[in-house]
Amino acid sequence: MKIAIYPGSFDPITLGHLNLIKRASRVFDKLIICVMVNHEKSPLFSVEERMDQIRRVTAKFDNVEVDCSDEFVANFARKLGACAIIRGLRALSDFEKECQMAVFNKKINPDIDTFFLAAEEKYMYLSSSAVRELAMFGGDLTDYAPRELIDEINAKYAQKNSGRR
Numbered sequence: 001m002k003i004a005i006y007p008g009s010f011d012p013i014t015l016g017h018l019n020l021i022k023r024a025s026r027v028f029d030k031l032i033i034c035v036m037v038n039h040e041k042s043p044l045f046s047v048e049e050r051m052d053q054i055r056r057v058t059a060k061f062d063n064v065e066v067d068c069s070d071e072f073v074a075n076f077a078r079k080l081g082a083c084a085i086i087r088g089l090r091a092l093s094d095f096e097k098e099c100q101m102a103v104f105n106k107k108i109n110p111d112i113d114t115f116f117l118a119a120e121e122k123y124m125y126l127s128s129s130a131v132r133e134l135a136m137f138g139g140d141l142t143d144y145a146p147r148e149l150i151d152e153i154n155a156k157y158a159q160k161n162s163g164r165r
């Protein structure tokens with residue numbers, strides 16, 4: 001069975017991520033989406049909230065699972081029996097960082113390869129941080145975030161803003 005792991009912050013998951021999930025899940029037998037815990041960043045949503053959001057928006061994919069880890073991706077991939085790491089490439093600015101990570105992961109686990117999927121044109125400039133910024137200023141998230149999550153992203157900012165007053 002060919003298992004791939006798709007690691008990321010997913011804070012929150014966007015339509016760009018979802019597009020990658022749809023495409024990668026067609027190629028591999030099982031796709032494990034892994035919320036990577038970064039102790040240096042303070043995320044908008046907790047790891048549990050992000051895992052729950054991803055589970056809800058990927059429920060229609062039979063071969064997609066959700067997990068989390070604070071280990072190096074290549075080590076976690078080995079534990080899961082994965083042969084591939086999925087990453088997305090948007091603008092040129094992703095390229096250097098992504099290649100560097102692919103080299104490190106390969107060094108740690110030579111049995112695993114990183115597969116890059118090119119972002120689709122309409123998602124080329126979409127990121128979780130753009131979604132967060134738009135939500136902070138009350139922008140319309142329809143074209144950027146999964147429909148099921150728009151209310152809770154907006155609610156998170158409403159809650160944050162009321163805490164500041």
Ligand code: ADP
Nearest residue numbers: 007008009010016017087088089119123126127
């Ligand atoms: P990280 O902090 O690991 O970069 P992200 O959640 O921002 O986590 O991104 C996870 C992966 O998804 C990265 O490889 C990123 O390039 C890719 N990605 C993010 N947004 C898009 C998009 N709109 N289209 C294609 N790939 C994307």
